[in-house]
Amino acid sequence: MQLSVVILNYNVRFFLEQCVESVQKAIQNLDAEIIVVDNNSPDDSCPMIKAMFPNVVLIENKENSGFPKGNNIGVARAKGKYICILNPDTVVAEDTFEKVLAFAESKKDLGIVGCKLIDGTGHFLPESKRGIPTPWVAFTKVTGLYKLSDAFGKYYASHLQENQTGKVEILVGAFMVMTRETYTSVGGFDEDCFMYSDDIDLSYMVLKTGKSNYYFHETSVIHYKGESTVRDGLYMKRFREAMDFFYRKHFRVNFLFDVFMQTGAFVFTLAKKNKVVEAKRVAQYRLVSDDETLLAKIASVTGKNIDFQAETAQEETTLLSNTEMIFDADHLTFRQIISRMEMLKEKGMTFKIAHKKSGFLIGSNSSNDRGEVILLTDYR
Numbered sequence: 001m002q003l004s005v006v007i008l009n010y011n012v013r014f015f016l017e018q019c020v021e022s023v024q025k026a027i028q029n030l031d032a033e034i035i036v037v038d039n040n041s042p043d044d045s046c047p048m049i050k051a052m053f054p055n056v057v058l059i060e061n062k063e064n065s066g067f068p069k070g071n072n073i074g075v076a077r078a079k080g081k082y083i084c085i086l087n088p089d090t091v092v093a094e095d096t097f098e099k100v101l102a103f104a105e106s107k108k109d110l111g112i113v114g115c116k117l118i119d120g121t122g123h124f125l126p127e128s129k130r131g132i133p134t135p136w137v138a139f140t141k142v143t144g145l146y147k148l149s150d151a152f153g154k155y156y157a158s159h160l161q162e163n164q165t166g167k168v169e170i171l172v173g174a175f176m177v178m179t180r181e182t183y184t185s186v187g188g189f190d191e192d193c194f195m196y197s198d199d200i201d202l203s204y205m206v207l208k209t210g211k212s213n214y215y216f217h218e219t220s221v222i223h224y225k226g227e228s229t230v231r232d233g234l235y236m237k238r239f240r241e242a243m244d245f246f247y248r249k250h251f252r253v254n255f256l257f258d259v260f261m262q263t264g265a266f267v268f269t270l271a272k273k274n275k276v277v278e279a280k281r282v283a284q285y286r287l288v289s290d291d292e293t294l295l296a297k298i299a300s301v302t303g304k305n306i307d308f309q310a311e312t313a314q315e316e317t318t319l320l321s322n323t324e325m326i327f328d329a330d331h332l333t334f335r336q337i338i339s340r341m342e343m344l345k346e347k348g349m350t351f352k353i354a355h356k357k358s359g360f361l362i363g364s365n366s367s368n369d370r371g372e373v374i375l376l377t378d379y380r
Contacts, residue, residue, distance in 0.1 A: 004080035068189030111211030114171035120364025122345030173199030197242035289328030
């Protein structure tokens with residue numbers, strides 16, 4: 001078997017359905033399997049998988065075992081030469097795995113390969129590629145110094161642009177592809193890891209074996225809950241705990257670390273107090289579909305006037321900057337949807353994907369947004 005896709009889920013039933021649907025389409029030409037590990041979700045994630053995706057291997061944990069252990073449980077059941085660690089709030093294109101596996105096969109020193117992640121507004125997520133977070137590098141991240149100059153840009157591996165493929169040190173746990181042998185040779189995810197350090201630790205452990213990690217830009221994957229989702233005091237606390245764990249395991253925590261983290265936390269807190277995030281106002285809605293029944297249903301549920309666009313390549317001159325585009329997943333491929341989001345991102349638009357058979361719209365209106373699900377009840 002070529003590939004095992006391991007998806008760890010907790011309580012995101014609609015995101016999970018969309019993710020698995022996209023993965024199924026992406027593995028049609030591969031000898032591959034999908035493994036969903038559910039961490040005791042209180043929603044109907046497990047019944048949904050059983051009913052809609054009977055060929056998926058479903059592991060139902062009796063407790064929330066956390067990210068590292070949950071993924072380790074999934075990989076233990078995997079049969080593929082390669083594994084992909086994939087978040088449930090992602091959407092892959094139909095050719096994502098074929099492209100990534102072809103790239104992986106071309107690299108004799110392959111450790112882990114990650115890809116270009118975009119948020120729900122089509123914008124690049126900088127955590128797609130990162131450097132080893134030494135105390136100074138972590139300081140430039142929490143204080144925002146990395147935004148001022150590439151000289152401070154190691155945290156987000158600024159030696160590579162988002163549309164350049166190359167070696168990086170750290171990849172994000174939302175999408176990681178490696179051989180199953182590589183994963184098991186370093187013991188998988190460290191189950192003692194704190195949040196935000198598990199993917200850093202795994203990436204670094206693989207580097208220590210002499211292999212190289214790669215950022216691959218030639219396929220884009222939507223990741224709704226980007227790193228900027230929850231940047232509050234709790235985020236800062238968890239980030240510091242993550243860095244502390246990483247340094248204690250691999251380096252030596254010293255006075256410099258404490259100074260950098262305390263100063264960074266102070267600057268971070270001041271920045272958050274002065275930052276106001278305004279909700280994006282939508283003035284125009286447009287559905288890209290050939291289904292007028294879906295159009296009527298969305299208009300009825302949302303109470304909005306919805307423009308109708310059957311052609312995917314229609315000229316965009318009539319679109320306002322605050323337009324919300326709704327893509328019918330039965331009318332467009334996921335690759336087309338992702339490409340269109342990236343193409344229109346600078347117009348300040350927002351996006352939803354309609355799944356009419358299951359009866360919901362899903363999307364995220366900003367990189368600070370946890371995501372939104374709108375139910376179209378008549379389709380359920």
